[in-house]
Amino acid sequence: MKTILLCCLFISSIFANEYYAKLEPLESYQIKSSVLGKVIFSNEEIEGKNSNNSLIVEIDSKVNQIDLEQSRNKLNFLNEMILIETNNYNRLNKVSSKSEFEKDTQKLKIINLKSTKSDLIMKIENLKDTIKNKKLIEESNYIFNIAVKKGDYVNAGTLLYEAKDLSKAKVEIFVPILEIDDIKNKSIYIDGKKSDVKINKIYDIADSTHISAYKVELILENTKTFSRLVKIEFK
Structure with missing residues (x-):
């Protein structure tokens, strides 16, 4: 053993x-x-x-591509609107006869437009990411x-x-x-x-x-x- x-x-x-x-x-x-x-x-x-x-x-990303194109167009329009409203606010702010309420209302309009712009930029980035993820190389x-x-x-x-x-x-x-x-x-x-x-x-x-x-x-x-x-x- x-x-x-x-x-x-x-x-x-x-x-x-x-x-x-x-x-x-x-x-x-x-x-x-x-x-x-x-x-x-x-x-x-x-x-x-x-x-x-x-x-x-x-x-297939056809719908996403169309959405992306339209969203970019909307962003351009928003930029123009923000520019116009900002110029309006600057002129309004120089007029002493205008009340603080009127000035604040115009300022709030610009803030809302900028907030919408931020949301739209986020949407555009998400669409770009979605389109990228639909084409795998x-x-x-x-x-x-x-x-x-x-x-x-x-x-x-x-x-x-x-x-x-x-x-x-x-x-x-x-x-x-x-x-x-x-x-x-x-x-x-x-x-x-x-x-x-x-x-x-x-x-x-x-x-x-x-x-x-x-x-x-x-x-x-x-x-x-x-x-x-x-x-x-x-x-």
Whole structure:
């Protein structure tokens, strides 16, 4: 029994710092709609490819564009009105025969116009933001999945597409808490070869599933093949 126990302990110590994990993209994104509207373009041809500054999904913004144009016109009219009423107030203020009530009434008219202008400026900015959010362009990420088609009607929170950052790879392993300090100063071997990879992050709160281990994150450069298993050793 002693021989078997010693053998088991020896095998455990050999493989204590050896792990297998899957190479994952550096980041994965779920792009959800922040607006309501009908999908007028869905770039299904880009699915499974790098985006290269491509339009991925566009939601109809015709009504918003008209509203924006009319709101800008209203803003111009308001500016003219404020200028006219301000000039009127300045002239009125110089006339000694005019009562304070008349002067205050004219001043209040200007204040109300300026308040309306502030509300209109806010509306214009919101419209610009809405229009921008209806045209989704990806610069460089890999388009993993497009969840909507042309003609679909989406609400705020509807998943539009999924994208992944393939510029680097991320590996996550779970290391027993008692071994964390031991691996910090060791070299990292990937598939049996010594690498320049360093520990990127150690989550020093035990995982809910791996209750006696900390999650350790490694970042790998120049990865060409994702979603494959790699062997990670600390020596």
